[in-house]
Amino acid sequence: MTEGLEYTGFVEDGGTPDEDELVCEFYLKHVDSVEFDWASGAVAAESSIGTWDPSLTTMRDGIREMGARVVEMDTDAGDGRNDGVARIAYPTELFEPGSIPQILSSVAGNIFGLSEVVNLRLKDVVFPSELVESFAGPALGIGTIRSRVDAEDRPVVGTIVKPKLGLRPDEHAEVAYEGWVGGLDVVKDDENLADMSFNGFDDRVEATLEAKREAEEETGEQKLYFPNITASGDEMKKRADVVLQNGGDYVMVDILTAGWGALHEIRDYVGDDVGIHGHRAGHAAFTRLPYHGVSMLAVAKFARLCGVDNLHAGAVVGKMEGGRDEVVEIYDFLRSDRGIKTTIPVASGGLHPGVVGDVVDILGSETVVQAGGGVHGHPDGTRAGGRAMREAAESAGEGVSVEERAEESEALATALEKWGTE
Numbered sequence: 001m002t003e004g005l006e007y008t009g010f011v012e013d014g015g016t017p018d019e020d021e022l023v024c025e026f027y028l029k030h031v032d033s034v035e036f037d038w039a040s041g042a043v044a045a046e047s048s049i050g051t052w053d054p055s056l057t058t059m060r061d062g063i064r065e066m067g068a069r070v071v072e073m074d075t076d077a078g079d080g081r082n083d084g085v086a087r088i089a090y091p092t093e094l095f096e097p098g099s100i101p102q103i104l105s106s107v108a109g110n111i112f113g114l115s116e117v118v119n120l121r122l123k124d125v126v127f128p129s130e131l132v133e134s135f136a137g138p139a140l141g142i143g144t145i146r147s148r149v150d151a152e153d154r155p156v157v158g159t160i161v162k163p164k165l166g167l168r169p170d171e172h173a174e175v176a177y178e179g180w181v182g183g184l185d186v187v188k189d190d191e192n193l194a195d196m197s198f199n200g201f202d203d204r205v206e207a208t209l210e211a212k213r214e215a216e217e218e219t220g221e222q223k224l225y226f227p228n229i230t231a232s233g234d235e236m237k238k239r240a241d242v243v244l245q246n247g248g249d250y251v252m253v254d255i256l257t258a259g260w261g262a263l264h265e266i267r268d269y270v271g272d273d274v275g276i277h278g279h280r281a282g283h284a285a286f287t288r289l290p291y292h293g294v295s296m297l298a299v300a301k302f303a304r305l306c307g308v309d310n311l312h313a314g315a316v317v318g319k320m321e322g323g324r325d326e327v328v329e330i331y332d333f334l335r336s337d338r339g340i341k342t343t344i345p346v347a348s349g350g351l352h353p354g355v356v357g358d359v360v361d362i363l364g365s366e367t368v369v370q371a372g373g374g375v376h377g378h379p380d381g382t383r384a385g386g387r388a389m390r391e392a393a394e395s396a397g398e399g400v401s402v403e404e405r406a407e408e409s410e411a412l413a414t415a416l417e418k419w420g421t422e
């Protein structure tokens with residue numbers, strides 16, 4: 001093999017990443033026929049400048065130095081499923097500024113299929129500030145979102161219109177109206193509701209934004225509606241136009257099924273006054289196995305750079321899988337100062353008024369807490385479900401127990417009777 005292009009030539013154990021380098025942390029398990037350093041080097045090579053045949057006649061001076069370096073190997077971190085952790089540093093010039101697709105084609109691309117690895121997980125990515133600055137980032141930031149709905153001292157509360165598919169536009173708008181008038185700040189479309197034969201996008205948006213205005217008039221509160229514009233990039237722009245023409249100020253995108261390129265496009269198109277609600281449908285296909293794929297923390301980093309204002313990030317309690325430590329780490333990241341605006345984490349999935357206090361205890365109140373079944377399944381209907389969620393959010397913000405609050409709220413008492421507090 002040509003000197004310097006062997007995979008172990010990409011290993012500089014004990015090296016220090018430069019400040020302007022991007023650093024990735026991988027868990028990996030390698031096949032028995034190679035050692036950890038060889039497999040780590042293979043990952044560094046394939047995700048930067050290399051290929052399987054090291055004796056490239058096209059290699060010239062200067063290119064080799066652009067290769068990624070394995071700067072740390074920790075085989076003590078092995079746990080059977082993994083042989084250890086490798087930290088890899090990448091020179092910034094390997095990356096196109098402002099392009100998540102290009103970055104992922106490098107650091108989360110071919111490497112997952114390399115024959116040297118049995119499984120591989122991109123655990124974390126740390127971006128240098130030069131790259132961070134090349135992205136738009138969120139338009140609004142957590143403070144703006146909370147103040148828009150006057151929820152500075154409690155979590156923002158919302159619902160997902162259910163049944164997730166099947167309602168006509170007028171029915172959808174009516175359910176939304178009931179939720180808002182009950183006390184919810186937010187109503188959103190579900191992830192698989194787009195432009196359907198039974199519920200056309202334009203008609204739904206027109207009717208639901210009209211219902212929002214009526215609810216705002218009736219309650220004296222500002223409300224938010226997140227219509228799901230997920231489609232091709234061009235179609236999403238047309239749908240965003242419909243939202244804006246009807247007085248909307250937020251769009252929702254299924255960021256993983258629509259794709260990062262389309263997300264960049266829509267962030268650029270809607271500009272700095274319109275919020276983007278990011279649904280992560282499909283993430284568990286590659287985030288769920290702890291020893292393979294891409295972590296949700298890494299996904300959250302990409303989403304924030306791309307300009308997602310609200311991101312589904314797990315709830316710890318509820319129907320969706322998600323370990324406490326990991327979810328807390330993601331929430332902390334989304335709220336931390338990184339040189340771009342913050343993203344508000346969204347807790348959702350199997351929630352109801354009885355668990356809002358737990359969500360806030362674990363994850364804090366700079367959060368959007370959403371319930372679909374836990375609002376529309378209320379025995380007295382959506383309006384009472386919305387009221388119960390609002391009461392639960394207010395009591396969580398005040399540090400009052402939900403049971404105590406329920407003594408003054410019939411809607412909340414009924415919700416607790418049905419669903420309990422777990």
Ligand code: CAP
Pocket residue numbers: 160162164190191280281312313314315319320346347348349350351370371372373374
């Ligand atoms: C919740 C939800 C959300 C999930 C997504 C659903 O409805 O609308 O899409 O929360 O999961 O379709 O399941 P319910 P995550 O309140 O009725 O459960 O937030 O983990 O990405």
Ligand code: MG
Pocket residue numbers: 160164190191
């Ligand atoms: Mg949903």
